[in-house]
Amino acid sequence: MSTDISNIDPLALDENIQIKKGGKKETASWEHQELSQILIKVIRGHSDEVSCCHFCFEDSKILTCSHDKTAKLWDIANGAPLQVYDGGHSAPIIKCALTPDNKRLFTASWDKTVKAWDVETGCILWAFFHDGIVTSFDVSSDGKYVVSGSDAKYTLNIIDAETGTELCHLEDHHRSTITCCRIDPDSQRVASVSSDKTIKLWDLETKRTTIFINKSGHGNVISNCSFSPNGRYLCTASWDKTLRLWDIKTGQFRTQGAVTLDEGHAGNISSCVFSKDSSVLVSGSYDKTVIVWDMAGACKKFVLKGHADWVTDVDISSDKKWILSSSKDSTVRLWNIENSDHIPAVIETRKAKGLKIVKCEECGKPFSINQMEDSEFISKCVFCRLASPSRYHLPSPPSL
Numbered sequence: 006m007s008t009d010i011s012n013i014d015p016l017a018l019d020e021n022i023q024i025k026k027g028g029k030k031e032t033a034s035w036e037h038q039e040l041s042q043i044l045i046k047v048i049r050g051h052s053d054e055v056s057c058c059h060f061c062f063e064d065s066k067i068l069t070c071s072h073d074k075t076a077k078l079w080d081i082a083n084g085a086p087l088q089v090y091d092g093g094h095s096a097p098i099i100k101c102a103l104t105p106d107n108k109r110l111f112t113a114s115w116d117k118t119v120k121a122w123d124v125e126t127g128c129i130l131w132a133f134f135h136d137g138i139v140t141s142f143d144v145s146s147d148g149k150y151v152v153s154g155s156d157a158k159y160t161l162n163i164i165d166a167e168t169g170t171e172l173c174h175l176e177d178h179h180r181s182t183i184t185c186c187r188i189d190p191d192s193q194r195v196a197s198v199s200s201d202k203t204i205k206l207w208d209l210e211t212k213r214t215t216i217f218i219n220k221s222g223h224g225n226v227i228s229n230c231s232f233s234p235n236g237r238y239l240c241t242a243s244w245d246k247t248l249r250l251w252d253i254k255t256g257q258f259r260t261q262g263a264v265t266l267d268e269g270h271a272g273n274i275s276s277c278v279f280s281k282d283s284s285v286l287v288s289g290s291y292d293k294t295v296i297v298w299d300m301a302g303a304c305k306k307f308v309l310k311g312h313a314d315w316v317t318d319v320d321i322s323s324d325k326k327w328i329l330s331s332s333k334d335s336t337v338r339l340w341n342i343e344n345s346d347h348i349p350a351v352i353e354t355r356k357a358k359g360l361k362i363v364k365c366e367e368c369g370k371p372f373s374i375n376q377m378e379d380s381e382f383i384s385k386c387v388f389c390r391l392a393s394p395s396r397y398h399l400p401s402p403p404s405l
Contacts, residue, residue, distance in 0.1 A: 044341035045311060048084045050077060055331035056099045057318045062107055064322045067329060069337055072097035076112050078124070081339065093120050093129050100141060104148040104166065111151055111166075113142040119153050121169060131169030135162070141185045145192040150209065152195050154183030161186060161197055163209065173212060179203060185229045190236045198227035198241055206239075206253065216253060222263060223249065229276050233283040240286060244273040248288055250303070269296045269305050276318045280325050287328055289316030295330050297342065301365065309340055 053072035061068050061078075066087065070076040076090040076098055096116035103110055103124065110122040115138050121130040137157025144151055144166060151164040161183060163173035179199035186197040194215065195207045202223050206216040221227060225244035232239055237254035241263075249263040272292030279286055279300070286298040295309040295316055314333035321328050326343040 043309070043345070046084060046339040047311075048079060048337040048339065049335065050079070050086055051075065051335050051337075053097070053335055054314075054333040055317060055335060055337055056097065057101050058320055058329050058331035058337055059102065060320050060322050060327070060329060061103050064324070064327070067337065067339070068101055068103060068110070069331060070098040070101035070112055071335070074098060074114075076101045076110060076122075079337075088124070088127060090122055090127055093122065094118065099139065100143075102142070102144040104144060105146060106148065109148075109166070111142070111144055113139040113153060115139065117155075119151060119164065121151075121166070133162070133164050133169050133171070135160070140183055141197075143187045143195075145188040146190050147192040149192065150188060152186050152188055154178075154186045154197060156182055159183055159199070161195065161207070163195070175207070178205065178207075184227060187230055187232055189232050190234055196230050196232065196239055198230045200226040202227055202243075204230070204239070204241060204251070216256075218251075218258075221249065222265070223247065225273075228274060231277045231279055231286075233279045234281055235283065238279075238283070240277050240279065242274040242277040242288060246270050246272065246274060246290075248274060248277055248286070248298070250300075264303050266298055266303060266305075269298070269308075270294065275316060278320055280321050281323045282325075285321060285325055287319045287321050289319040289330055291315040293332075295319055295328060295340070297328065297345070307345060311338060312336070 051069065051071035051073050055069050055071045057070045059068045065081055067079040067081055069079065074094045074097060077086050078088040079085065080087050090110060094112065094114040094116050096114050098112050098114045100113040101110065108124055110124050111119060113119045117135045117138060119133045119139060119142055122128065123130055135153065135155040135157065137155045140154045140156055142151060142153040149166055151166045153162045153164065155162065158176040159179045159181060161175040161178040162171060165172055178197060179201050181199050181201035183197050183199050186195055188195055193209055195209065197205050202221055204218040204221050204227065205214050208215050221241065223241065223243040223245050227241050227243050229242040230239055237252060239251045239253050241249045246267065248266040251258045251263045270288065270290040270292050272290045274288055274290045276289040277286060284300055286300050288296050288298065293310065293312045293314060293316060297306045299306050309328065312330065312332040312334050316330050316332050318331045319329065326341065328340040328342055330338045
C-alpha cells in the first residue's frame with residue numbers, strides 16, 4: 006500500500022491551459038497546484054483494476070473492490086487499509102457495498118456469486134450462486150434486500166440480505182445484458198438498465214414492472230444509473246457519452262422527455278452518482294476523466310484529470326467536499342473540491358460560457374444559466390421546470 010502524489014493537472018477545464026508539472030512523491034500527503042487549486046490523494050494498494058469505490062462510515066472510510074479478487078476498507082485520514090477481505094472469490098470482484106449499519110459487506114464477482122461478509126471479522130456469512138456472470142448488484146437503504154443482475158438469461162434476482170435466500174427470480178427482464186441495477190432510496194423499486202438501451206423500474210411489493218422506457222434516446226449501451234436521494238430522479242449514463250435525467254416520480258418524462266447532459270465526456274461514461282442534496286452529479290468515463298455537473302443548471306462545472314486509464318466508478322461525500330474515483334489504473338483518487346466555486350479557472354470558464362448564478366423563483370436554490378437565455382425560461386431551476394413543464398421549452402419526448 007502507498008499513498009502518493011500525482012503530477013498530472015487535476016483540473017482540466019481548458020486543454021490549452023499550460024500547467025507546471027513535477028509534483029514529488031510523499032507518503033499520505035496532498036498535491037496543491039497553483040493554477041488548479043485542487044488537492045488530491047492517490048491511494049495505491051490493489052494490484053489490478055479497481056472496479057468500485059464508496060464513501061462509508063459517515064465519510065470517514067473508503068470501501069473498494071478490485072479485479073485482484075479483494076475488497077478493502079481504507080482510512081481516509083492516512084490512506085491505510087483497515088481491513089482486507091480476501092479469499093472469498095475466484096474471479097474479479099466487480100461491485101461492493103455495505104448495509105446502512107456498516108455491519109455487513111456484500112461483494113459481487115465474475116465467479117457467478119454474490120457474497121455477504123461480516124465487516125468486523127471478515128468471515129463470509131452466505132453466498133448466492135447465479136447461472137451466469139454477475140454484472141451488477143445493489144443493497145437497499147433499509148438493509149433488507151440485495152438485487153443482482155446476471156448475464157444468464159438476462160436475469161434479475163431479489164435476495165434476502167439477512168439470509169441469502171432468493172425472494173424473486175426474473176428471467177429475460179431485458180433483451181440483453183443488464184449492465185446496472187439500483188434500489189431506490191425508499192427500498193420500493195428496482196431500476197435496471199441494459200445494453201439493449203432500455204430502462205425498467207420494478208416494484209418490490211407488487212412484483213411487477215411499473216415503468217418501461219423502450220426508447221430511452223440513448224444511442225448506445227446504457228452502462229449505469231443512479232437515483233437522486235429523494236427518489237424523484239433517475240440518471241442514466243451511456244456509452245453514447247451522454248447522461249439523461251428522468252423525472253420518474255411525476256412521470257413527466259412521458260410527455261416532456263428527459264434532460265440530456267452532453268458536451269462533457271469524450272468517451273464511454275461508466276458511472277454516475279448524485280450528491281446528497283441532488284445539486285451535484287458526478288460522472289466517470291473511459292476517457293480517464295471525472296466530471297462534476299451543476300444539476301440545477303444542467304451544465305458542466307469542471308473536469309478532473311489524473312487517472313492513467315478508464316475511470317470505473319465515482320462517489321461524492323455527504324458534504325460535497327470530496328469526490329472519490331476508482332480506475333483501471335489500479336488506483337483510487339480522493340479529490341478535494343471544497344473551494345472549487347472560487348477557483349479562478351472555474352470562474353473564468355463560467356464567464357466564457359456565458360453562465361451566471363441566479364436564484365430559482367420557486368425553490369429559492371441558486372443555479373447556473375446562460376446569460377443569453379430568455380428571462381422567463383431561466384426563472385426556475387431544472388428540477389422545478391421538470392415539475393411544471395408547460396411554460397418551458399423542454400426536449401421532445403422519446404417514444405415509449
